[in-house]
Amino acid sequence: MKKLKTIMKNNKLIFLSVLLYAITFFVAPQVFFKSVEMTKGFLIQMVEIMPPIFIISSLIMVWIPVGVITKAFGKDSGFKGKLLSVLVGGFSAGPVYAAFPVAQALFYKGASVANTVIIISSWAVIKIVMFMVESNFLGITFASTRYALTIPIIIIMGYVMEKLVSREEVLKEISNTKVVYKSDKDVLRELPNMNCGACGYKSCKDFAQGVMRGEVVIDDCVIRQRAKKTQPTLKEDYQEK
């Protein structure tokens, strides 16, 4: 029963939409078929775009050294970094949700909050192909004025975001929600396995079972906490502040 609950909780949206679709099917079948048709269009686009996006993001994670990204997109990259971010977004493909994995990979590798926001926003708004479509329908004056206004405003947004949200806050939030463990064996793999008992459990195995039962979270492990504090990439940022 509890397991079912967590599955429901992790897949809220899909359950909600299944429910809505089921209701719609009985109440208004024509709306049901129309929405299935719409969704199908979205899904085809998604299936084409997301796999390459995931591959590119993970290759960034594995290959590009932190130093390179920090230099190009980090806090000290200055205005040049901002412009570069606009370009990255502008030359990309796909809807805004495709921007998230790539931007996250860059963020992990040292891109600043400001530049992450700029990449996401320009990914969404600034598109060469879209520009042509827009000027086709709404006139070139409309499109070019909108772009001329949007680019500086996106850069300003980056500066404001940097003030509002700190790098550590984002890192903290995503490191807490990122991993979902399937069994206590998965948890155990991430533990030091020293059976030190500092967490209050007898052994790491007991602790892992505690994590699965929801009594503790994995970061309650004392050794892990200590290891996290001395992570070099984070430390640099703390000192800058």
Add this chain to the structure above:
Amino acid sequence: MSTVILIIIASGFFGFSIFKSKEKTKESLKISKNLLATTFVEIIGVMALVGWVLAIIPPSLIKQWLGNSNQFVSILFAATIGTVTIIPAFIAFPLSQTLLQSGACIAAIAAFITTLTMVGFATMPIEMRFFGKKFTLHRLWLSFLAAIVIALLMGVILG
């Protein structure tokens, strides 16, 4: 078209990665698999909901909402509609064109298009998964504000 370029870039990058180191490529595939597992279901859910909403709200209704005579009200309205919906560009631009022709103000259209692409209410759960709640919420209200500023300036310059 842009999808093809994307796939070419990804496979080129991937081929290079295999050539350089099998180990690291394996590692990257593992990360991809994790990304896929954690987001695919969510994105499908979002898409299904958006499809449903779009099927319920026909373009003609949106047109009715945007045709408000008070300019500022219609800017706000347009920005809000753009925020809560995801409409593919190939529908949004023709729709905007008919809106303009039927008398909607330029500023409202600009607000609509800008929030449509930049502020995603529907993609919020996905964004939160990648960047957390605080980042997402701040980015959304800032983008909303930015869209309104852009719209007002557009109204001044072109109106």
